[in-house]
Amino acid sequence: MLLRSTPAEDGVDDRDPRREAYRYAMSDRLILRSQLDCVDSRLPGTGVFDIKTRAAVPIRLDVLNYEENSGYLIKTLTGALESFEKEYYDLIRSAFLKYSFQVRIGNMDGVLIAYHNTARLFGFQYVSLEEMEATLYGPGNGTRVFNKCVMLLEKVLSDVAGVYGERSVRCTFETRERSQQLNVWIEPAEWDEQAEGKPCPIAQLDIKVASFLQGESEAVRGARAVADGRAWLLHWRISQSALDAVDIRANLENAQGRQFRVLNFPAGIETMKEMEERWESLNYGGGKTRTLQDLVGLTTKDQVEGEGVSASSEGVDSGDGVGKEMEKENIDAHAPPPPSLDSRLQSPSSVFQTMEFRPANRGIEMLRQLALEGRDETRREQAEGREKVVWGVALPSCRETLDSESVEGGDIDGVPGVEDDLVEVGGVAVEVGDGATALGESTVEPVIPKERGWGHTAPDAEGATKGGV
Template structure:
């Protein structure tokens, strides 16, 4: 057994004694640890942050040196590493927003504001829709003279005071210079930009349709694609003032849109007596007396803008200024298929509620496509509301007054917050406009604004305008892109846009905004700009009977500046010239210079054939025309009774004495009404989306009495078990069954204006 090893002795580590510095006397003293510290001078900051990125200039220089002599990696983007050249940000608080607009006294003498005629003022003080003719008793609520709308070609637009663009309004420019304001614009151009700013700050908030019937509760509540279409404006520079005009890449297309002219015609139709209105028709030969006074406008100023709003009508009994706007609303098929307006003018409004052929259908579309624009226009003009006249370009159906509070409730969820929303949008517009003109200072600019749904930003493409403003020069002109973002805070807590808009007016609503001028290269900017322009463009639908081969001939006929029958007019009269240049009082009508309107060369690629949903609407319009003609024959010679008048109405103006000249309506032979209906009913959710209520078969469950809403469907020998239809006949005075014309099987005529027959179910 081996002996255990002797344990090693632990080595003690001797600690070295620190040397204590000696004093001058050689005696050792205790070491003072603070003796070697040096006094440090006072600093007001923390010094340079070594982890912070280098300044842009130094960073670019460093990148250039490091990348010198090396090729870019194939997977890297061509986009520069610097995201923007300029970026500003700020907070838009309630306390910083003063009164949005302050009135300015007009410089020139103006015409008096028009008043409603024909007893239409009753509509202003009674909520809801007012039928022109009651569909049940067939008694007229207003004069039957209003029922038939004159043809657009018969109206002498050249006898009216022309619309003046913002850039050509000397009074507007003078006010902007006098008030030291940088921008000037009218409602037609400003409301487009304000709408996109609202889409941004509201977070794409949906509208409120809870006041509508069950037929619309499952329908879309977002704004329509037409409402969200990119907006292009021109900023015309003149001695320190930018006058903002609306811009259109195809003014000739706007000129051939019947609705462009219909608004001006109907404004005079509703505000003048029959005798006075007759003087505006080309059939009345008279020396043109152009009123030298300007149209009635409201001028107002904000922090950097002078605004102008045309004043359509006034009634002193209304709250505030008593001023309101007149809006003419074409029925659904006219708006969706405008080149085919003659055939679609047979479409009827038969009921108050329902997915088709109803006032509710038109009101639903108004909420999604027009109320936002109407509300901004009303506030710029300090108006109380809008009077809506529903029509199909051939006849008027009824009227409705919509006050501003009602529009606010449908748009923002409360009638109390509309004013604050407008103030926020206008304040942000002023900030954005200042940044836009920084891109190319003291130059006229072409700007396109777009807030794409779901993207959370507003894009602005800015391009300088050359003196000639030609298409070729614009292709080579430089372009910059600006992006705007907005973050909402309620009482200092971040919140979503819809909640911020609906918040009570006593809450503290602030918007943190950023505006960045992107540093992207030109190809990338131009590519995104072209995508926005593509979303701005809409194809034309070929009218019934038209083909790509004969569309140019039809296009030439769509000239509403010319009289329908020039031979009936005195060729020596200046108003009788078929080529007379027309200018109107409406902001939406394009202004043109020169002595005539040249027929533009059209591109057949811009036209396409109608789809099933459009064919379905055309079939509904054709069926409506058949009803109208049958009822007119049956009621021929019967007196027309007007509410409040003891005696039958006497047609002193020859409106109904002779039947109106029947316009030859060319219908498509390729597809019949029965084929359209049978093929479309099963595909209605897709075929009628964004224009017509989606699933009519589903709506039939909610409204069993819906058969008259698809009157285009032939009710004979059709196998449609999913859609309960009922045949209706009319009993004649002898008790026998006959239809309205006395021959073919009867159709449902309940609610047809002008009909005095009683529908009885078999």
């Protein structure tokens, strides 16, 4: 959104009062700002760097199944999955472009990336600006790309701002895959149809760019222009579409549909009804989710009906759930949301109606299986690291003896299933001697641990010596 004026305050100032650190950069017509996180004198240049958290691949691709996917592990340096190589490869394809621009604007040295699965950290990696740009464009070409991008952005925004004069505008940008054209849709940010006397207008800009190298008359691919050391000339053309408003708005809706992210059903969810119930309860580990009534303080039937929200003897239906009659009619999950009490507030259901869901595909199911296996492995490792618990005092010269009368039919002090003269105590085999007193009585002797397959000798109750194998 491009604003011509500062929006009016809503009376609630929830900004953090602590000071924040920024660096500013200027181009011909733009002021760019980058927030700064950390500084270390051991780094070259300014020593400033940014901190980035990077969730593992199933957390990013299957966000609603976050609890189960938190078992996914990064185990190796290289590999198609469960590796740092996979996470680094995805960074190159997605986040490095954003990171590198932010680092350049803030005159930083690089970023410190923390790899995690929301339950544990796997490691940290420091990536310098030079490394990021080398993986994106090749060594030494980052400055050329950044300057060309900022220059082109200035040209586009200049035309965008001129479409509706002094009005603030809302913009949507899209470049289709395998397309050489950037489309921009512009609408006024605020529009009152009654006051204006006509529907909200919309405009579409089409931007095409061609790259030329010094000494060549034919256009070349952008990748070649970036890698070549010769002078790089960028030819651009910005035109306003002659389509009518209906077609332009249809193009915008199609673009927004392509940009919209379809979510996968979490594990155990198969229907839209189950998904809506899960959606209502989502709070990502926080406290109890506040309902719409909690937010506006409505408690009585008259108050709710006064705002145009239906109420019944079964309870108030404020859009948080599906009423009994609606369940019988099997209302479509994508029906328009009910009226809101306040345009600034949305109930969970009204948000749910705008979402798209689908069953998990084979790739997502594979990631979920890896997450389950990783959680089992983590639990095994935690169990192996726990301290073994031995009953009694373990002394090398003594052993525990049990009264033979208490061992009848494989029961030791009421514990079934022990039928030989070895008892597992905290993972250690302990020999059951003859003529010993039962566990829990007053004459329990100290314990001597006995590993299976090894013999130990110790005095019995009369002072004699007995051996066990």
